[in-house]
Amino acid sequence: MQVIDLRGVSCPTNFVKAKLALEDVDNGTTVRILLDDGEPVKNVPRSLKADGHKLLALKQTDEEHYILELEKREE
Amino acid sequence: MSDAKQTKLDLNNLKAGGFIKERGKDLFTVRLRVPGGRMSVPRLKKIAEVAEKFGGEFVHLSVRQSIELININYKNFDAVVEALGEKQQKVASCGARVRVPVACGGCEYNPNGLVDTQKSALEVDEKLFGTPTGHHKFKVAFAGCPFDCPKSATNDIGFQGAIYPELDKDACISCGLCAKNCVPTAIVMGEDNKPLFSDDPCIWCGDCVKVCPTGAWSARKKGYTVRIGGKWGRNPLVGTLFATFLPEERVADFIAAVLEWYKHKAEGLGRIRLGDTIIKEGPQSLLDHLRTQFPDSTVAETIAPQVIATQIGK
Numbered sequence: 001m002q003v004i005d006l007r008g009v010s011c012p013t014n015f016v017k018a019k020l021a022l023e024d025v026d027n028g029t030t031v032r033i034l035l036d037d038g039e040p041v042k043n044v045p046r047s048l049k050a051d052g053h054k055l056l057a058l059k060q061t062d063e064e065h066y067i068l069e070l071e072k073r074e075e
Numbered sequence: 076m077s078d079a080k081q082t083k084l085d086l087n088n089l090k091a092g093g094f095i096k097e098r099g100k101d102l103f104t105v106r107l108r109v110p111g112g113r114m115s116v117p118r119l120k121k122i123a124e125v126a127e128k129f130g131g132e133f134v135h136l137s138v139r140q141s142i143e144l145i146n147i148n149y150k151n152f153d154a155v156v157e158a159l160g161e162k163q164q165k166v167a168s169c170g171a172r173v174r175v176p177v178a179c180g181g182c183e184y185n186p187n188g189l190v191d192t193q194k195s196a197l198e199v200d201e202k203l204f205g206t207p208t209g210h211h212k213f214k215v216a217f218a219g220c221p222f223d224c225p226k227s228a229t230n231d232i233g234f235q236g237a238i239y240p241e242l243d244k245d246a247c248i249s250c251g252l253c254a255k256n257c258v259p260t261a262i263v264m265g266e267d268n269k270p271l272f273s274d275d276p277c278i279w280c281g282d283c284v285k286v287c288p289t290g291a292w293s294a295r296k297k298g299y300t301v302r303i304g305g306k307w308g309r310n311p312l313v314g315t316l317f318a319t320f321l322p323e324e325r326v327a328d329f330i331a332a333v334l335e336w337y338k339h340k341a342e343g344l345g346r347i348r349l350g351d352t353i354i355k356e357g358p359q360s361l362l363d364h365l366r367t368q369f370p371d372s373t374v375a376e377t378i379a380p381q382v383i384a385t386q387i388g389k
Contacts, residue, residue, distance in 0.1 A: 041255060042255065042256050042282075042286075045252055045286060046186070046256075046282075046285050046286040047186070049286065049288055050186060054288065055250065055252070055288030055289075056248070056288070057248065057250050058250040058252050058255070060251075066255075
């Protein structure tokens with residue numbers, strides 16, 4: 001599964017980077033997005049949802065970051 | 076002939092206020108009315124033209140979202156009003172009246188906004204702008220969410236967008252994003268890995284609804300949290316809670332009801348703001364008055380507006 005690693009990237013650059021990375025992903029494909037704790041995990045999932053993608057799951061790892069699973073959705 | 080030099084002005088143009096004396100001889104600031112801080116681009120262009128023709132080298136953006144034309148010679152008042160096109164761009168207010176409402180961008184394009192603050196601001200501007208209070212100025216502000224960029228509680232009446240969240244457990248996928256997003260920790264994940272909600276710490280920000288991937292969280296109620304009696308300046312007060320989930324369509328009626336109480340209770344007290352009137356009368360009197368018209372929104376009890384210790388003028 002493709003992984004988009006946005007650890008260490010602050011808002012809103014992380015969201016814009018996610019958008020750019022998702023441009024190259026086929027519709028319906030599931031990807032994993034790695035996000036820092038704090039603002040990134042609060043803001044980025046919400047913004048991606050507003051863009052129309054389907055959020056599938058969120059898991060906390062041992063290393064203080066989160067894995068967001070998302071299915072790319074494009075009209 | 077001396078008559079030819081006599082300036083003739085339509086004094087009706089001055090009635091609503093908005094012409095403010097400057098330091099320089101003959102010069103005034105003309106404060107234009109921009110309810111909610113929203114201005115169409117063509118109007119902005121028009122104002123720029125008028126400023127260029129009659130004003131100084133810049134305009135000033137007031138802290139309450141008005142555009143102020145600077146260095147306008149009083150002899151040009153009529154020409155300025157004419158050039159602005161009075162229908163499209165009325166000048167703003169000053170003095171003991173209901174002022175132009177302030178509002179954030181609202182919910183149309185701002186992802187945080189829970190309610191249509193722009194619509195509320197326009198409605199209140201249309202229905203109540205310029206209403207004389209008989210006592211002192213009267214300011215209203217609309218914030219679309221509890222982040223409250225407009226600092227609503229520092230106004231005579233401050234409105235803050237709010238939603239009451241409700242969970243559909245069957246639609247929940249146990250992702251935990253809502254609990255993660257909930258700053259006041261009103262949502263925690265339970266033993267069954269589903270969110271548990273307690274309404275006591277909730278500030279009605281709706282972050283859970285906004286982040287929920289499946290729509291399991293939705294808004295059961297939507298409206299305004301209303302705080303009354305705030306002001307800033309020399310003796311600041313922070314307004315306190317008088318109503319929750321006030322429906323958006325009742326906003327103008329609510330303000331009118333508060334004005335009614337204020338006009339009556341402040342009689343004989345001189346130049347006094349609403350907050351100080353509440354402190355004098357006690358907040359229960361205003362609560363009781365509001366409850367008759369807004370029984371579903373008025374809170375059971377509240378406290379008087381809170382004094383902010385500035386340590387100056389003790």
